[in-house]
Amino acid sequence: MGIVAGGDDDETSGAERWLVIDGRRWRRTDPALPPDVVSALTSHLGRARSAVRTARRPGADPDALADARARVDLAKHGLGERGPYWWDRPVGERRDAALSALAELEALTNHR
Template sequence: MSAGEHDEERWLVIDGRRWRRTDPAIPEELAAALRSHLGRGRSGVRSAKRAGDEEAIAAARRRVGLAKHGLGERGPYWWERPEPERVADARAALRDLDALPDPDPLRDD
């Protein structure tokens, strides 16, 4: 199979912009936990921007970045790396994310 034949497995195109897809090797439970952190990070960025809180913006962007790296959507291309290494990196990203202070202490998980 040529690289072009893999494009739709690797990339999502929205409004002409190409976004890297989540690594399909990541177990769903792990991917769901990473997506939860991603959503909280994105929400935190919006809230912090409204409040004009630069420190909170930076913290929320860090959460987004860690989650996207864990999902394989940033960093080295997941399809160029061994699967066990990718899953281990996703687990490490989740551990790092879980260790961050909760951006919304009133949230009820």
Template sequence: MTRREVEHTDDGRWLVVDGRRWRAADPSLPDDVRARLLSHLGRARSAVRTGADPAAVRAARDRVQLAKTGLGERGPAWWEQDDEARHARWEAALAALDATGG
């Protein structure tokens, strides 16, 4: 596997990989929160790849969405949210992810 070059935009809001722009994770995430969300994301992506039936794959994709929203990579732009909204975003995502047991 070749290593891809990742660039960051000057404002820190975007990553550019192979010419494609992706929203960066919220830099205000505490390290423990980031680690938990990334753990959920990894497990959910694995479940998408190994899902035995359409319902399992759909549930795993929903967990990917929750984790990426918690990270600030999807949903409302983290740079447009105040600190309270940002905190509420990741707490809600973690609560939902923890409740799924995924």
């Protein structure tokens, strides 16, 4: 029913690509990613979103807000929810991108 960028193919349907909440369309997580990678990226995403909330409080460090938003963006890219449409990319490339994002997030976490 809705417009699906990249068209429908034999891999996924529009319903598998998009989640609609209150009339707003959100890209779903790449279903080809291993569950442990999705779990780890989702954990990083939750912690980064919490850091955004904390950094938005009055008197908070603006650099902390920028850092937290960058971590949200990195996790969302790793999950396939931002950046190039996951269904337009080869599975191996998508998994490599997710693992790279996860490694970068882990390195950022270990440097704190």
